[in-house]
Every structure is written in structure tokens, then in C-alpha cells.
Amino acid sequence: MNLTLAEVARCLGTLADEGFEETVVTEVKTDSRTVEPGDLFFCIAGENFDGHEFAAQAAASGACAVVASRMIEKPDAPVIMVRDTTAALGRLAACWRDTCGAKLVAVTGTAGKTTVKEMLYGVASRTFSTAKNYRNFNNQIGLPVSMLKASADQELWIMELGISRLGDMEELAPVASPDLAIITNVGPGHLEGLGNEAGVASAKTGLLRYLRQGGRAVVCKDYPLLWNAALELIDAPVGFSGRDDADTDFFAVFLGATPDGQGRFRLKTPDGDGELTAPFCGVHYAENLACVAAAAHCLGLSRDDVVEGVHAMTADPQRFCCKIGKGITVIDDTYNANPLSMAKSVRTAREMAGERPLILVLGDMRELGKEAMDRHEELGHVLREVAPAMVFYKGDHFLDVERGFGGFMRRAGDPDEFIEAWRELCITEGVILVKGSRSLKMELLANALCRELNAEPRGGAL
Incomplete structure (x- = not known):
């Protein structure tokens, strides 16, 4: 961004103070820990932190100004007052886009x-x-x-x-x-x-x-x-x-x-x-x-x-990225999950496995509200359709998925427990899909398995 504080003030519908015309903003920051000299700091109020409480810290780090929506102990930097700092951040971005x-x-x-x-x-x-x-x-x-x-x-x-x-x-x-x-x-x-x-x-x-x-x-x-x-x-x-x-x-x-x-x-x-x-x-x-x-x-x-x-593209390590080791293809699709992406990934893994065993390491799909039970049971129906050799599952909806699947499933546990259970399968070839909602940290299971197999990325997806 290459705007002066005066231009920022005009974008936000406020008056420019003395010296604003000569002050050029380097970057916009919402995290006071990353502020560097010349940055403009927006005090964003979130669920866990309120940026207004860190305005002084941002100023001490060299912020050229602070954008706030309530009175704060005056930091050693100009303060631009707005009604809503999040909305103001959006207005400034739209203004910058029009300028460019x-x-x-x-x-x-x-x-x-x-x-x-x-x-x-x-x-x-x-x-x-x-x-x-x-x-x-x-x-x-x-x-x-x-x-x-x-x-x-x-x-x-x-x-x-x-x-x-x-x-x-x-x-x-x-x-x-x-x-x-x-x-x-x-x-x-x-x-x-x-x-x-x-x-x-x-x-x-x-x-x-x-x-x-x-x-x-x-x-x-x-x-x-x-x-x-x-x-x-x-x-x-x-x-x-x-x-x-x-x-x-x-x-x-x-x-x-x-x-x-x-x-x-x-x-x-x-x-x-x-x-x-x-x-x-x-x-x-x-x-x-x-x-x-x-x-x-x-x-x-x-x-x-x-x-x-x-x-010319390269693989994203957590978006259906294939890693091959010791005859086993591990599909790391741990970035996130919802019913649509989960069903597509499971069916694709089945197609890739062909006649080889398919092992599914899955986790809950979050933010489904009152439909969560039904949607996880529907996932079980998809599992029944693809007939995996084994299903490991992590999360609160184990029983819902199991009810839809109608087959035997194991709880994934922590990475050490999972690897111990994996060794018991004595699988020498096949395809393993690891996928679940981001908050479950399914990548820890995928990484543990890749270490076990000494797997390296081959191809993959964005």
C-alpha cells in the first residue's frame, strides 16, 4: 500500500490532522506484535483479544497511527477514530483497490x-x-x-x-x-x-x-x-x-x-x-x-x-497430496473437511486404490449445527459404498458414522496409538486417505504415518 495518512483519513470519512499529508503508510497491521515503523495499526476486537488494549504497544513499535473505535489511553501516535474498526478496514481496502x-x-x-x-x-x-x-x-x-x-x-x-x-x-x-x-x-x-x-x-x-x-x-x-x-x-x-x-x-x-x-x-x-x-x-x-x-x-x-x-504448479502438502512410501500411497487431505469435500475425497481415494486395500483415517466435520448427526451418518453410507479395508476415526461423531457404515471401525487415538494400530494391520500396499476438520489436527496422524513409511510427496494437489 502506498497511501498517506491524509488519504487514509479521507477513505475512512474522518478529518486529516496536521502532518497527515506528509506521512506515508508502509503497511496495515492488526497484530501489534508484527508492527514495524511506518505501519498503520487497526484495533480489532475479537473473541479472545481486543486490539485497543495493544495500541500503546503498536505505537511503541513505530506505528504511524492507530485506528480505534473507542477511547483509549492516548498512545504515542495519532489516533483515527471510527465507528467500527473492522468495517473501516474493509472501506480502506476498497478505497485502495479503486486507487490502484x-x-x-x-x-x-x-x-x-x-x-x-x-x-x-x-x-x-x-x-x-x-x-x-x-x-x-x-x-x-x-x-x-x-x-x-x-x-x-x-x-x-x-x-x-x-x-x-x-x-x-x-x-x-x-x-x-x-x-x-x-x-x-x-x-x-x-x-x-x-x-x-x-x-x-x-x-x-x-x-x-x-x-x-x-x-x-x-x-x-x-x-x-x-x-x-x-x-x-x-x-x-x-x-x-x-x-x-x-x-x-x-x-x-x-x-x-x-x-x-x-x-x-x-x-x-x-x-x-x-x-x-x-x-x-x-x-x-x-x-x-x-x-x-x-x-x-x-x-x-x-x-x-x-x-x-x-x-507448472506444485503440490500443497495438505490438499489431497499424495506421498508414497514402501508401496503405500498416503493421501494427505487434512486441510479441512465438510460433507461435500469428504465424500468426493473418499470416492477418489477408492478409485485410486483400485483393487488394492483402501484405509480411511477420518475425523469429524465441524460447524454442521443440528444436521451434524445426520451428515455424519450419511458419511457412513459413503464408507459402506467404497468398502474400505479399515476405518480409523477421530472425533465425537464416531457412533454416527459407524451407524451409517454398518462395519467395524477403530478410534484413531493419538499419533503413537494410531501407528501402533497401523502396524497391527501388516499392510504392504494400498491407499490411505487422511482427512478431517482443521481443528482436529489430522495432519499429526498423516505426518506420523509418513514418517513410519518414509513417504515422499509425489504429485499432489493444490
Whole structure:
């Protein structure tokens, strides 16, 4: 960011004090521990900490000013008063984006948001100077901070928007005000805050209300609730699909895994139709690939640009990343889980295993509210469908999954207990999927298993 304090004050609707015109802001920070000389510190009040209590610390570290929403003991730095510091952070990000004149792509959806963002960045950054938000810094703090980190010479900003409750999109979307809106899919995620799948579709498509004049939308046609909700808001969304029988110009299908854990896909766009190999694997990534192809087309990029960009990508270690050791393929998909992503990952693992044993190491799917029991029982039905050789499970919904599965399951325990149980299986070949909600730290189990097998990454996914 390259704004003076006077410009910041004008963006936030306040008066500029003496000296503001000469003071240039280096960066915007919300954590006082990271403040460096010249930074602008926003006092954000969260569940566990209130930034107002650390204003003096930020000033002592060299903050050029502090943005606050209540009276604080005057720190050794100017104080800019606003009604709501989180909302003010969003206004400043929107103002900075307008100052830069950047084109912004906003990505949302139940599953695949970060994957699509990273894939599209990999494709678009070969042509455009491009910014993105780090991993899933996609909420009311992460989105504006990511936008404020973008520089004026980056002409394309690809930003992920994550929502978990009603009203979130109405707070995020005006900040992004996208030129291109992408909705990857909808499913039973964050039901505790969004109610049901129809509520999820309505909340996600709320992004389309904030498209800029002449803006376009890329929406998956494989989810009728999503597609119909989008059609209620805009006339001609660009559709994409993970099925080859869909009525759309953009689709991709998964053709199978290579021996080293990469994926073979067919990708069709108006520019051509053919096979490619990518560093990710699975039916769910076909949907993501088709989405990126449709978005790239809207940005003036070709199918060849997509293929070349995808080939150059590397694996994210916690997103369906395949690690092979001693004849065993470990799929580390521990970044997070919801019913949609869990079912897709389990079925893909089954396909990759083929005739070999499939072992599932799974954990609870969080934030499902009153539907949690039913959704975990439905997961059990998916497990019954894929017929794993063994299921290890971690979390409170063990019995719900077991009831749907109707087969024998073991509790995963801590990493040492899990490895001891793993050794008892005497498995010499096969595929192991490790997946669960982020708060369960399923990566500890995946890492322990990889150490046991001396497994190394091969291919993987974003």
C-alpha cells in the first residue's frame, strides 16, 4: 500500500490532522506484535483479544497511527477514530483497490475455493502481474488485509471470500466489489450458520449482487440450487461442469491416476478439447479445473494458457497430496473437511486404490449445527459404498458414522496409538486417505504415518 495518512483519513470519512499529508503508510497491521515503523495499526476486537488494549504497544513499535473505535489511553501516535474498526478496514481496502484500478476476481463456494484461487493464480500470473490472498485469509479481516498488501502495479487481484454465517457475504462482497465472481459449488458446509443447502446457495450467490458494472460470473452448473439461485440475480452466468454430459462450453473429467499419483484429465473449452496431466488427482479436481478454464477465458486467456499454468504448479502438502512410501500411497487431505469435500475425497481415494486395500483415517466435520448427526451418518453410507479395508476415526461423531457404515471401525487415538494400530494391520500396499476438520489436527496422524513409511510427496494437489 502506498497511501498517506491524509488519504487514509479521507477513505475512512474522518478529518486529516496536521502532518497527515506528509506521512506515508508502509503497511496495515492488526497484530501489534508484527508492527514495524511506518505501519498503520487497526484495533480489532475479537473473541479472545481486543486490539485497543495493544495500541500503546503498536505505537511503541513505530506505528504511524492507530485506528480505534473507542477511547483509549492516548498512545504515542495519532489516533483515527471510527465507528467500527473492522468495517473501516474493509472501506480502506476498497478505497485502495479503486486507487490502484486493479481488476478483482472474487472466489467463493463450499469446497475448492482455495484450490481454484491458487490454480487461477498459477495460470493468470504467467500473463498478468497478479496478487492473491495467502492461503484462506478470506474473512472480514483476512480479505481487506490481503487487498491492502497488493501493490499498485499488480493489475489482477484474485481474492477468496469465505463465509460461515448469514450476513458474512454482505460484509465481504462490497469490499471486493468484483469484476469477475466465481462460485465453485454449494453443499452442506457451515450449516450451523447458514441453515441448509438452500441457505448456503442463497448466501454464496449474494456475491453476484455486488458485481461491478459489466462484471461477469462463473458458476458451476452441477448444483441446481446454485445455478438457479444465480439465474435469479444475473442473466447470463458462465457455466462450467465436472461432467462431460453437461450443457456448457467448459467441462473437465477425471480419467484416472498415473503411477506417481498425478491426475489425467480431459479438458474441453471453446479453444479445444484434449487430455492433460496435472499435479492433482480426483473427480473433485476436474470440477476445479473446469472452473479455472472458464474464469481464464473470461480474463482473455486460452486453454493452452490453462494447461501450461497447471503443468507448472506444485503440490500443497495438505490438499489431497499424495506421498508414497514402501508401496503405500498416503493421501494427505487434512486441510479441512465438510460433507461435500469428504465424500468426493473418499470416492477418489477408492478409485485410486483400485483393487488394492483402501484405509480411511477420518475425523469429524465441524460447524454442521443440528444436521451434524445426520451428515455424519450419511458419511457412513459413503464408507459402506467404497468398502474400505479399515476405518480409523477421530472425533465425537464416531457412533454416527459407524451407524451409517454398518462395519467395524477403530478410534484413531493419538499419533503413537494410531501407528501402533497401523502396524497391527501388516499392510504392504494400498491407499490411505487422511482427512478431517482443521481443528482436529489430522495432519499429526498423516505426518506420523509418513514418517513410519518414509513417504515422499509425489504429485499432489493444490
